[in-house]
Amino acid sequence: MVVIRRATTADIGAIAAVGSSAWASNIFSFEPEMPGMRTHVEKAFRDFAETSYPTVLVAEVGQEVAGWGAREEDNDYISDLWVLPAVQGQGIGSTLLREMKAAIQRAGYLKARISTHARNTGAIRLYQREGFNIVEQGPEWSTSLEREIDKVQMLAHLG
Numbered sequence: 814m815v816v817i818r819r820a821t822t823a824d825i826g827a828i829a830a831v832g833s834s835a836w837a838s839n840i841f842s843f844e845p846e847m848p849g850m851r852t853h854v855e856k857a858f859r860d861f862a863e864t865s866y867p868t869v870l871v872a873e874v875g876q877e878v879a880g881w882g883a884r885e886e887d888n889d890y891i892s893d894l895w896v897l898p899a900v901q902g903q904g905i906g907s908t909l910l911r912e913m914k915a916a917i918q919r920a921g922y923l924k925a926r927i928s929t930h931a932r933n934t935g936a937i938r939l940y941q942r943e944g945f946n947i948v949e950q951g952p953e954w955s956t957s958l959e960r961e962i963d964k965v966q967m968l969a970h971l972g
Contacts, residue, residue, distance in 0.1 A: 815905055817912045820869035820881065827878035828862035828869055829855070835880075835895040836957070839933060844958060854957050861893075870912060872896070872905045882909040889922040894936075901935075910943045918971040925971060928953075931963035944969040 820828060833855045862869075865885055872880040880896035891913050896906045917925045929936045931950055945967035953964040 814874070815879070815908045816873040817870055817908060818873065820866040820871045822866065824869070824871055824878055824881075825859075825862045825866055828866060828871070828881055829859040831878055831881060831897050832858040832861070832893070832895045834897060835901075838898040839935070840930070840958070844930075844932075844962075847959075850958070857957060869893075870909060870916075872909050874900065874903075874905065880905045880909055882913050884913065884917070887920070889917050889920075889924055889926055891917075891925060891927040894927070906939050907943060910939070914943070914969060914971060923971055925969045926966065927969075928964050928966045930955075931965045937965060937967075940967050940969075 833851075836854055836858070837851060865883060868885055868887060869881050869883045871878045872882075879900045881893070882891060882895070883893040884890060885892040891910070894906060894909060894913075896909075914925045925945070927940055927945060929940070931937075937947070946969070947965045948968045949966040950963065952961040954960075955962045955964075
């Protein structure tokens, strides 16, 4: 059973580890790994977890953090959605995404936004199954990859 709850300081290490692991397993399936990139991303996830954990919802399976999502600005934009590679495809991402959309709707927004690498077909399929549609595609700067990449912007109408 998946339990969704607000993150606490005790989750900081797990948030960083899940994010780094999920990012690396996905991005390196279609992007080359440059020297130092993995260390850079691990530090970025750790820094994010330490400063932004109050904006994070974690998904627990058997009292272990298996995934998490965040709305950094507490608005209609889902900035992060990460699930451990070993448990992807088991509904954890869908459960998180539904809870995040519900939170956005409870906050009074009529739509939810999310974006991803245009070559991240697994995430795009997940988001489409959960009601998101691509509204824009084009180049965007990636801090983690330190260059422009092709991204898709997606939108779901709520209610």
